[in-house]
Amino acid sequence: MARLTWHGHATFTLETDQGHRIMFDPYLDDNPRADIRVEDVRKLDFILVSHGHFDHFQDAIPLAKQTGARLISTYEIVSFCQTQGLQNVHALHIGGGNHFDFGYAKMTPALHGGQVHGDTEGAFTTVPGGWWLDLKGGKRLYYAGDTALLTDMQLLKGKVDVAVLPIGDNFTMGPEDATRAVEFIEPRVVLPMHYNTWEAIEQDPNGFRDLVGDRAEVVILDPGDSYNF
Ligand code: NI
Numbered sequence: 001m002a003r004l005t006w007h008g009h010a011t012f013t014l015e016t017d018q019g020h021r022i023m024f025d026p027y028l029d030d031n032p033r034a035d036i037r038v039e040d041v042r043k044l045d046f047i048l049v050s051h052g053h054f055d056h057f058q059d060a061i062p063l064a065k066q067t068g069a070r071l072i073s074t075y076e077i078v079s080f081c082q083t084q085g086l087q088n089v090h091a092l093h094i095g096g097g098n099h100f101d102f103g104y105a106k107m108t109p110a111l112h113g114g115q116v117h118g119d120t121e122g123a124f125t126t127v128p129g130g131w132w133l134d135l136k137g138g139k140r141l142y143y144a145g146d147t148a149l150l151t152d153m154q155l156l157k158g159k160v161d162v163a164v165l166p167i168g169d170n171f172t173m174g175p176e177d178a179t180r181a182v183e184f185i186e187p188r189v190v191l192p193m194h195y196n197t198w199e200a201i202e203q204d205p206n207g208f209r210d211l212v213g214d215r216a217e218v219v220i221l222d223p224g225d226s227y228n229f
């Protein structure tokens, strides 16, 4: 059984069938909806960073140093992390994937901003991404990251069991565009993220569920809740 736990905003912990623990976009200590803090995280094997905005990256380096987890992201974000003293890293880039202990991880395109939080000179500005994971045992997960609706998402059709999509609008897709993404991808299950953290991204996830209808099962979590698949 794989288990995906939401920590509010875009932060999730994935525990794989084999027991690997992977965190997506750690944003805990300043996240108004987080159920845990950085200091609560003891065992972590990998940290996947979709892009460098503070609400996805702010706690990644402290968490990597605390747990020894390997940080995986774009070449630019990884290079920035190395300037901050992080050694256990892996760089890849959009369209490229690699085999890790938990399975195959590929960076998918995202249309969004490329600033890297903490990079005061802007030297590491990069292209944001998302993740397509083909976990050992065959479960496939798409974590879109922060992105606009992309027609490229159609290329994921037939390749995704669980899709994690932003629905907050304002900075990313809103519920209507996320519904079009579901039409493109045809996942079995959708988990909405990146909403109700701040006023600008307030959304009713039940409204998103109504829009999706019978195209997919929409699983709505509260921070701290898990979905098993
Ligand atoms: Ni962002």
Ligand code: MN
Pocket: 010, 053, 055, 056, 146, 171, 194
């Ligand atoms: Mn964001």
